[in-house]
Amino acid sequence: MLDNKDQGKIFLSSDYDLDIDERKVKYKNFNIVLCEICKNKINHNWYCRNCYDNENNEEKYRMLYGKCKRCFQAMKIRSWCLSCNSKRFEQDFNKWTSGNDEIDKLIKDSQTSSCILEWIPYDRFTDVKFLTEGGFANISSATWIDGRIEKWDQESNNWKRSEPIKVALKVSKVMKESMNPNPSEDFLNEVLYIE
Structure with missing residues (x-):
């Protein structure tokens, strides 16, 4: 029987709202995590490099750092909401x-x-x-x-x-x-x- 680490998991586009630490926790039990959109493997920085290259700047920030839990804006620095x-x-x-x-x-x-x-x-x-x-x-x-x-x-x-x-x-x-x-x-x- 295969355990979770041997099975793949789909990284949802809504997961980009999470910060990197939250993504690590969510997917810690999986060796393979695939992008919901393009099915490429999610990289060690917890975003899809293939999809990232095709996005606007605001979405790139969201993909890299997630969204602030208070104001829901994309963070421009890891774990740091400039506005809040x-x-x-x-x-x-x-x-x-x-x-x-x-x-x-x-x-x-x-x-x-x-x-x-x-x-x-x-x-x-x-x-x-x-x-x-x-x-x-x-x-x-x-x-x-x-x-x-x-x-x-x-x-x-x-x-x-x-x-x-x-x-x-x-x-x-x-x-x-x-x-x-x-x-x-x-x-x-x-x-x-x-x-």
Whole structure:
């Protein structure tokens, strides 16, 4: 008798509404998964490459990343709805400040786009070790105990975060030496291009 792994399964076009993790769970018991439309094998990234090539951009995003469970728009980034997550960040704008209006604006602007910056209080870092002195900042390594935001968790109604991660900290010399911190334009531009 054949078990599920030896039998094929049809990948329905409605499965593109699921995110990649949900697709993996749905089809974990099958070795062969075929596209409902063209009958080609679904690839390891959980979409049909043959059908993908013939679709418009919006449908390609849906095929790659699924649909948001809240607004039902195709996600443009894996596990990340730009529209809904921007609104979630906006709701918290009044709950934090860096103490500097320019930096706050930079962070808030990023949180309503696809590049997310976050204000992280210094007490959320451990094992801080000085590494070197850069042009506009002193650079240290540290462990960020909360970890980075990965996606919105519908069940807990909160951000799902990675495990604690090692990060580089840049402490602005201008801000450190001044009681009324005003970061230079060069420093802010450097922050914009950190990956």
